[in-house]
Amino acid sequence: MEITNNGPETSDTDYEEEDNVSQAREVPLQNAEEQEVASEPRKAKKRKVKVKGANKKERKPKALTSEVWQYFDKVGFVDGIESAKSHYVDSNWKLQSKILAFAHMEPPHTGRELALKVLEMLNDWGIEKKVFSITLDNASANDTMQKFLKEHLEISNSLLLNGEYFHIRCSAHVLNLIVQDGLKTVSDELHKIRQSVGYVKVTESRTLAFFECVKNIGDIDTTIGLRSDCVTRWNSTYIMLQSAINYRRAFYSLSLRDSNFKCCPTSVEWKRAETLCDLLKPFYNITNLISGSSYPTSNLYFGEIWKIECLLRSYLTSEDPLIQNMTTKMKEKFDKYWSDYSVILAFATILDPTKKLKFVRYAYSKLDPLTSEDKSKSVKMMLEKLCAEYVNNEIPSSNSSSSQQVVQPPSGRLASIDELEFEEFENQETTDIGKTELDTYLDELRMPSSACFDILAYWKERSRKSPTLARIACDILSIPITTVASESAFSIELDDVNSNIDKDDEIRGSVQASNTLEYVNID
DSSP, rough: OOOOSOTTTGGGGGGGGGHHHHHHHHHHHHHHHHHHHHHHHHHHHHHHHHHHHHHHHHOOOEEEEEEEEEEEEETSSSEEEEEEEEEOTTTSSEEOOOOOOOOEEOOOOOOOHHHHHHHHHHTTTTTTHHHHHHHHEOHHHHHHHHHHHHHHHHHTSSSSGGTTTTEOHHHHHHHHHHHHHHHTTTHHHHHHHHHHHHHHSSSHHHHHEEEEHHHOOOOTTTTSSOOOOOOTTTHHHOOOOOOOHHHHHHHHHHHHHHOOOOOOOOOOHHHHHHHHHHHHHHHHHHHHTTTTTSSHHHHHHHHHHHHHHHHHHHHHTTTSSHHHHHHHHHHHHHHHHHHHOOOHHHHHHHHHHHTTTHHHHHHHHHHOOOTTTHHHHHHHHHHHHHHHHHTOOOOTTTTBBTTTTTOOOOSSSGGGSSSHHHHHHHHHHHHHHHHHHHHHHHHSSOOOTTTTTTTHHHHHHHHTSSSHHHHHHHHHHHHSSSSOTTTTTBBSOOOOOOOSSSSSHHHHHHHHHHOOSSSSEOO
């Protein structure tokens, strides 16, 4: 089965020639639908050949993400669907994310089988030698999968630095695991607030009585609605806490008027809820931030993860033993996955002109002043190593200069030498003798931080001055630090595909909801 889509606003009929559309209108509806179904695979095949040809010509590496959805088939056995997605910065310096394929996966879903299916997808699109990294969630099979995939790609010598920075952990999944461990320790307190909200909302009469209390108190912000939560989505729990805290005086007033309302939290429990809300807020904001799909997120990783660690450290000394215990559990989970920050994503921060290496030094110094300088030097040294590999692998092209090219003056007088060509030669010579592109970039002043700053536009503008560093920035900034969209990033449990929905329909719906090319299902 082939799945085609060019975006949510593009219908299948947009690809029909006008005369074909006219002919379709003249036949019965059933025949028109049959014609559409029959022609769709042919059109998709032509487009695929075109895209595959373009993939072979371009040199840009691709960052990958891969996910597996499990569901129960009609007889109750576990089945699965694996997807792979390609992420890259296009020739217009815009971030693109394209689904390569969906593949039906029969059990067992071992790491080896998952890797083989991804390799099949890569080969099918001619990008098996253009893989830069892969971002995966923390499913146990994925560790085996990325190792097998890495070993296979290393055979063809297609990974930079022998795949040293190949595997990226999904940040949204790690954040979820951290929050989940924390919420388990305060489940009783959460249950009491959840019960209170449920008590008020269960009948209309109780809701009216509650808002009568709100009215009598008078200065409660009623623009904030009273929200229930879904226990498997911790963002809804955070929002519930926020709303309940806003109405806590009304809950107390209701407890005085309604003798059946026995679950009202105490003042100590409300204070604890406030602390819990303060602790969850950065997790909520960061998860929303890193789950964006229309802008680079790799440059956000280092700073945001650093903020989380600083936050957890500050609550480890809380006077409330319950909050202290909760934070200890969260810090243990943090250290399990992020005791050492991802080096490749530290590179992304350095390549953010509003932060650079100075921010990395600053962040390390706040965590451990004794080791900060050594860690910063180590990160810079590894980035220099990556730059050297890019220079060694440089392929001359129409929009990049190469130090291997020899400039031959034209016959005739010296004055006839092209001035622009001479300036480029002079700049290259200065770089070779003196500073590298990286050194020149790092020595320049940081740019002021701005909410509307476009990091890809910056590197597009700088690509003439620093072509190699711009290529590196282009590749690193395309790395996604999460595999999930914002609406799924807060789920504590993996979402299973609804077993009542036909598998192919579910896949087609997922494709149409994504920014995709006409990519195919592999069975």
